[in-house]
Amino acid sequence: MTAYRRDHTPGATWFFTLNLADRRGDLLSAQVHLLRASFIRVMHAHPWHIDAIVVLPNHLHALCTLPSEDADFALRWRLIKAGFSRALSRTEAISASRQSKGERGIWQRRYWEHRIRDEQDFTRHVDYIHYNPRKHGHVQRVADWPWSSFHRYVAAGLLPKDWAANKGPSLEVGERR
Incomplete structure (x- = not known):
């Protein structure tokens, strides 16, 4: 198995993308109440601040800040x-590989994480999160997507x-100016 090198900076802010194994489905938006309940349980036991989040039918993006002495985002997502x-x-x-490990077939095994470097990086990722439902064609107006911290x-x-009524965010995540 590949050993991934992860940044373990305590108290850092992170951008995450988590995907369903079946990217054609709508399980996250259809069962958003179950996802919300899972978040609440975990956040009670392992607090962190959700700076921005959007839940789409088959994936979610979140920008989260860990407590100053904590770097264990992997535990929270697990x-x-x-x-x-x-x-x-x-x-x-469920694939044979997942069955042999006693796993379900709901989520992709891994997720994307990126440590936020500065205020500009933070703002760009917040914009990306909030614009994502429109980017994927789920709504014409960002305000029309119900499962987003945009409303907050x-x-x-x-x-x-x-x-973002007339245009997208100024920069897509991953692009350079």
Whole structure:
């Protein structure tokens, strides 16, 4: 098995992408209440701050800040994914490889993480998260997607309700200026 080198900076802010194994499905949005319950349970036992999040039908993006003495985001994601999976009926197809390890077939095994470097990086990732439902064609207006921290940003006066109405964010994640 490949040994992944991960950054373990305590108290850092991270951008994450987690995908369902079946990218054609809508399990996350259809069962968002189960995902929310899993987040709440894990956050009670292992607090962290969710700076921004969007839940789409088959994947989610989150920007999270760990407590100052903590670097264990992997534990949190493992518990969130496991809690969500346990709450679902066992109807998914499971590969022989997953069966031999006693795994479900809900989530892709790994996820993408990126440590936020500075305020500009933070802002760019918040924009990416909030624009994602429109990018994938789920809505015409960012404000119309219900499972997004965009609504929290609007309520706090950080973004206008019509944000990104005529264009996308200034920079896609991964692009360079």
